Amino acid sequence: MASFIGYYSLIFGLCTSLFIIFFSIKNFRNSKIFDIKIISFIFLQFFFVIVSFFSLIISFINSDFSNETVFNHSHSTIPLFYKISGTWGNHEGSLLLWLLVLTLFLFLFLLRSSTEKKQYKILTLLFQQIIIIGFFIFVIKTSNPFNFIFPAPVEGLGLNPILQDPALAIHPPILYLGYVGSSIVFSSALAATCLNCITKQWAKHIKQWILISWIFLTLGILLGSIWAYYELGWGGFWFWDPVENVSLMPWLALTTLLHCILVIEKKLVFTSWAVILSIATFTLSMCGTFLVRSGILNSVHTFANDPERGLFILVFLFSLIFLSIIIFIFFHKADNKNTVIFFWLSKETSILINNWFMMYFLAVVLIGTTYPIFLEVISSEKISIGPPFYHKLIVPFLIPFLFAMAIGPKLKWIKSDIQNKSYLVLFLIISFLLSVLIIKNLNIDFLLNSILITSAMFLFFTTLREFFTREIKNLSQNLAHFGFSLLILSILLNNIFSTEIITNLKVGESFKSKDFKINFEKIEQKDEKNFKTIIGKFNIKNINGADVVFNPELRIYNQPNIVTSEADIKTNLLSDKFITMNLVQNQDYFNIRYQIKPFMIWIWLSVLLISLGGFISLFQKRYEK
């Protein structure tokens, strides 16, 4: 029954699009004021999608296995929370969620922009409707979440156990708010280009949408990263996996756009650049969806390798790119009358530098992610590109980037000078001395690491000082930059000081290193609702006498039959201690991995700070003068 309602409200939702388009075009031509009817229709569309989404959730909660999606991705013994999160833990449901966010953003956009010009609003909603219709057709035609199975199976196939996790349950909705949020920026930028109304007011108005999308994207990436850290048991937080890269690319584009729009808010320069960035951000989001959904990249995100779906997104993606390029070329008028000449030492220049570096980082990630795919298509040669590629190309360029990040915000618009900035030199010296102190006794590349730490510390100190100045000019920016310096610092220190022991032990054996001794005391078995668990008891003694008990787990899920390992992590402010165990089939040995990872929690906290910066900016009434 629920499936029935869900399916038909999807169809109704699609039909509403036709009404919306009809009334919008009529309204665009005829009357002077914006027709309220359109908003009601858009709300109606949003309502239909919500009904459809909730009926899918209800099917999941009731374990209604006559629904194919539920049958494939659920099981009656799964806890309720994961039954619900299973709704978007599969291809069909996640696309429905995508559609839900699309319509939600359009509705909110119209509510929030009642003061904008009528034509601009209508054009934006028309562009957004094109995307919405595309996704409606995609969902209904190729990935209908409401397919029936007759006769209904008694039991479902179960949800992939590594998806049964709180962080991953909320990761897709948050990430989608970011991904899909950029669609409204895309539509609005195209509309503004058509009407040639890229003004300071437009920049101010669109900035909040960019910010919202940016905050959620940041948080979504953070959640995914935390999940990978403790659930996959590799002990890292970023692997330069293509699936991670496709979420990083829109983030880089969006961050660039965010900085660029700050300039437009003040001076009408870089307008065409902002439009290109808006188009790029959404295109990259779509690209990400295409890559992970089409089965080209293999990961936990690839639910089904159906070529038809990949082809549909690809065609849709290219028509959107084509449309936006046409609009950009034919409608965009670079306003020459407004050219502002700015001095080389000014805020504009520093933002330009930021954009420059961001584009370089984006290019590196883009090429690293897509090159193997193209190569395979062209020459059927199979290759992979690992972390060394990214590290080599990105890390050295972080140094000037960090310095620019520290100094840039101190500069004034148009023209600036460096007076009363002697404290900057002082900070530079302090940071350098500190970084030398940190790494002097270590066996690592001295030059690169010391300069890197120096630059990160420099940013750290300059932003820290700003918090204590009498009138803090721009809290949000400072907080975000401070968070970024903290992030880079923690990542660097984490990389340098991490230690790791990997060994194979039988129950009762122990492993000794020069710093500590790992005792594998015993294992216990327990039966949980939908899995059996083997809990290991480890006693790790430090040489200074303190000993800690760790209880990593091995979970053997019954449906589907998969083994996952649950790491036991002891977190404190200084470091994480991390232990995982694995069992090799039919063997007595357990594969043990013990890691000490310093400043792990600061990596998560600093990303939270960065997004908090964005959040404050949303509510900051006035940007600095």
Add this chain to the structure above:
Amino acid sequence: MFGRKVKLRFFFILLILTTLILSVYLILKSLEENVVYFQSPSEIKLLAEVEKKKIRVGGMVKSDSIFIEAKEVKFIVTDFKNEINVIYAGVLPNLFSEGKGVVAEGYLKDKNLFIASKILAKHDENYMPPEVKAALEEN
């Protein structure tokens, strides 16, 4: 001569071009050095000589071939035509088991021995690395 505006624009375009060329050069150079090729056991057998380059080997873990010790794991990867011995010291993914697909990254010692530095994790039990699938289909 030229006005200040023209000069500025010229300088700007020059700057863009240089950074563009520089970054393309850097990326291509780094690509050349850091690309990891995938090879099946049969392809390794056909190699003229053993290179000191990082590669990936993929196939199925042969039944009854896993041999585990305190420090390392030994097993045989097969594509049902040819086999290669693998020695590995490190973390084993949960789904590593006999008769299932595997992808190992590391260096060739000789044509029969592969020293792995990483075994790639998989996410579900039916998953087979695409490379392995293709390699198996070819045979």
